[in-house]
Amino acid sequence: MSHTLGIRQAQKQKTRQALLDAALALLEEQSLSSLGLREVTRAVGVAPTAFYRHFRSTADLGVALVEEALGSLHPMIRTTVSTTGDPEERVARAIDLIARHVDGYPAHVRFIARERHGGVQPVREAIRDQLARFAQEVKTELAKDPVARGWSEDDLLMLAHLYVDQMLSTASLFLEALEGPEEERADRTLHVTQLATRQMRLIGLGRQHWLD
Amino acid sequence: MSHTLGIRQAQKQKTRQALLDAALALLEEQSLSSLGLREVTRAVGVAPTAFYRHFRSTADLGVALVEEALGSLHPMIRTTVSTTGDPEERVARAIDLIARHVDGYPAHVRFIARERHGGVQPVREAIRDQLARFAQEVKTELAKDPVARGWSEDDLLMLAHLYVDQMLSTASLFLEALEGPEEERADRTLHVTQLATRQMRLIGLGRQHWLD
DNA sequence: AATTCCAGAGAACAGTTGTTAACTGCATGG
């Protein structure tokens, strides 16, 4: 579908990606609202004015980062809350998937956790929209389960939001474990896994007895 | 207990509080990591250098704000998860308490939600510590309930953390409803109340069937 | 081969930032 783009466009996208990468790295130690455009271009090695060829402002760049961090994550949702296997196995699989994702893309996870309630409105909205999409997808996945018989649409969405929040909370905990000193890492990761497993299990129990 | 402090100390505390108030107001539209010390002193109407008489840095001020926002909240915990009344009534009371608190101190709630995963490490740690204290208090309150018979200490703390996270999430939703346009406020507040009620109810169900 | 386009460079702008030093005036304790 995408015909090979010329040298021109390719080089442009390359610098654009370099700007996004540099920004993401800088955002490990600060918030988006304090990220300066000069700071980003300096890290990439281009002139400050080059920034404007790609983004209107750092807030604009932030919205693009939301897309990069969450946009490609939708296919994963289906497998995370898939219907196959017994409940206990499903919980273990979901948490393992979260742990792996945090391991693979820690900066993305940190960015989302930080800017979800951060100081830049357009970015907050972009994250909220993406998470709402996740909740919708989780909802349609939940609806497939026989346990969902007799559930109202509202209740399904309510539970979906609870799951999405729980996933984010767990991801954030895994990230904190990852940031700590090397020697504590294994212990803390295990601890988070156990905590998250039991919380998910408890929510699952509430789900089973919802219609009593 | 506190003997009346002299004119000198009183005036100092007054400016200190003015700095905290001004900072909190400025933080409604940005994050702490982008808050400048000059910005704060300008808003108060004092010289920039006066700032140093009270705080080493804006990060230091942030830690003081955490104390102000959460420190005085501990007595409320007991009533929020109190043991009296039937489960449904307790849920309603807890959510009503949260809604009232968000109404009374919206800036404090926003600050905590924003800086919990924000870009300033000492502030993150201060919030984490306070929330851990909350969890401990919720845990001892949960332990009083007959339903908690046979629960391990770990499981009690696991549930306590789940409740604390849920409270924060709910508070944040109430805040969003409060920030929206006047005409939507009532509707959105009601919607959040219903959502939070059902989520708490579901967690309560999981709690009841935990030992099956 | 000649022309247009455009990503990035360069220089300059007014305004901002945190931090230092030396000061002033007034409440405080001897």
Added chain:
DNA sequence: CCATGCAGTTAACAACTGTTCTCTGGAATT
């Protein structure tokens, strides 16, 4: 009453910020 302490002021600093305008070299188009 007088000497000390200290909250807040004033002035100055080098460094930094976002944004504008002008320019350039090479890819893209004709």
